[in-house]
Amino acid sequence: MRGTGRLGLMLLVLALFAACTASHANSLPPTSPVESATPAPTVDVPAILWAVGDAATCRSQNDDAVAAFLAQQPGTIALLGDVVYERGTAEEFRNCFDPLFGSVKERIHPAIGNHEYGSRDARPYFDYFGASAGLPGQGWYSYDLGAWHVVVLNSNCKPAGGCDETSPQYQWLRADLAAHPTRCTLAYWHHPRWSSGEHGNFESMQPIWELLSRTGVDLVLSGHDHDYERFQPLDANGHPDPEQGIVQFVVGTGGRSLRPIQHRLPTSATATDQAYGVLRLELFSDHYTWQFVTVSGIPFTDSGRAACH
Template identity: 55%
Template sequence: MRLIRLGRLDGRPRVLIVACAALLVAGAGLLGLVTGNAGQPVANGPAVLIAAGDIADCNEDGDSATATLVEGMPGTVIALGDNAYEVGSSSDYAQCYGPTWGAFKSRTRPVPGNHEYGSPGALPYFRYFGADAGDAGRGYYAFELGSWRMYALNSNCDNIGGCGRTSAQYAWLTADLAAHPASCVAAYWHHPRWSSGMHGNQSRMQAIWEALFRAGAEIVLSGHDHDYERFAPQDASGQVDSAFGVREFVVGTGGKSHYGFRDPPLANSQARNDDTFGVLRLQLDTDAYTWQFMPVAGGTFTDRGTTPCHSAPPSTQAS
């Protein structure tokens, strides 16, 4: 199916649904995917994540294009925040996000962005996603995906009592990491710790980044900057660490708009694009992950690779 928003009628968006079954099946075959039950990995195969943030605005149509892309992909959908513009209200979710990315609501594990908190307490966001968004007032939670431990975190620190070492979120995260020593760990939140984009580095998440590095995490996903950027694996202070570092992806390409990059980009930035909407597909194997940026129809930019999982740094393995 292709999901297209056709503007507003009597204050509500109109959505055209176009059957594209043959095209989707062909595309899935080219990608090596099996289109079984939505949200489910291939039987006996690896788990799959599909991620993007900065998604739906009733005055734009980029989210229709990315939704069409996601429609043909099985896997767990990660909405990286700023999911419904402008203020994450109930009407923003019902009229802007719902007609496109709302088709994947049952398999979406979201995090809130700053635009969600344009509504008091981000309550419409929590009501829309329900239990899959974690407890209202916290907005962070963990779950298992295949052999991976996944952490959905809240980078709107002023709204949840902070994100530093004395915060409730930090205490919860470090306790859960200690209780679940998974071989492969991933985390995601809205504001990127590292970014060459317009908003730049977000130091508010430094303590969280350090905790994930100490635990041997593999991946962090973020949005906020409306672009795509992939970093080399980095240590707690942002230095390249190919053996134990955490790799960050910024995937603010869900459909809202595009931001340019700063010049020069950050030293450890390995791939960038600021003019293509799309999603990041992650295949999570038991001992490795494979990433591929999937552009919307007509897009030519892509980025792909595979990296094995690693242990925690030696200085933290005994602690």
């Protein structure tokens, strides 16, 4: 009788436990089939490139304002040649360039200008920038910036060994572009292929311009003429091509001096010879934006957005 009572008690406890478990289960929200997690959208963060040429000199203070502005801005700096005046000597790099740009030297990717060749073989330029300037005697190189491939060339064709199809620079450029088939590509050098400024069009870079056009390069930046100018998208022969053309900027507004634009080319989209400043580029994975930022002189604005080819 005692065993039967104990057994009955145990069965009662088990029944109560089962009832509680069932009640708890009924209170839970219904289960749903397992769903795969939706990936978060990728944020396209642009790389920032600041571009300007014809900069440091001990004969002006406009370059001080440009350098001081760039020192406060994050991003990579493309100097578009004639980085120091007047003859690119070691003394000028020490006294006129380094006090202004030395603090941002590690962010600079320079192109060589004609004033650097005021010193034999542009040796002080190559000594100052080291590997960042390319090999001495060449001055061309490339680097990646975000999703973009960037090519830096030497438009001083004679000391560079030529700029035509048979030149070492041209052959290097063709191989480099083939090895880096990115959607977005930018190139820069000192002498502009197209310009409404004092020096005008630089014919010697035509073979290289044609190569860049055939390979779908999006942007070309230059200095040399001391003004700011943006061109319409241009094809291999300099004719407007809104869909596949290269957009070229001339940004020779780094502080040495400003020089007048007398006759605007028909393909020129906008220009000013009244303002020192720098070009700000935001390089996204499939497009870019630009803004010319004045540092001194008459206020001037130019900004926009374009897709890569």
